[in-house]
Amino acid sequence: MKNGEDMYFYMVIQGRCVVIKDGQRLCGVYGTLGEGTSFGEEAILFDQRVRGASVLASGKVVLYRLSGAIFRDKMDKDELAELQIRMRKVIKVFDTLSGKGYHTCFTFFLTIPLISVNNH
Numbered sequence: 757m758k759n760g761e762d763m764y765f766y767m768v769i770q771g772r773c774v775v776i777k778d779g780q781r782l783c784g785v786y787g788t789l790g791e792g793t794s795f796g797e798e799a800i801l802f803d804q805r806v807r808g809a810s811v812l813a814s815g816k817v818v819l820y821r822l823s824g825a826i827f828r829d830k831m832d833k834d835e836l837a838e839l840q841i842r843m844r845k846v847i848k849v850f851d852t853l854s855g856k857g858y859h860t861c862f863t864f865f866l867t868i869p870l871i872s873v874n875n876h
Contacts, residue, residue: 763799763824768792771817777809788814798847800824801840 773789775782789795795811798804803824828836 763796763803763805765794765796765800765822765824765827766811767794767820767822769818769820772814773811773817774814775809775811782809797843800827801836801843803828 768789768791770791772791773795775787775789781787789811799807800822831839
């Protein structure tokens, strides 16, 4: 990733992806992302520039991609702050339960309306 690059949130629409952390493919529920899962939530919520893991396509994959910059620009500041608080709580619970700090592989859907934006 280069300086100034935007970060993205991704939703897996079709196909499967594998999760790589520290050069190793994660096993079990942490290691495979299928249809209906998502990743990159911390990048867009917190403008985080360092990824905790890599996600690689395992064959043909269709993804939706949402720009972090556009997401933060279109979100009401209070709504964004509330989402950040909720995400920090989820990360804390997940890290406590897993005992391994794999929160970067936790997948969920943000329960917010989708924003339609035309890029020029």
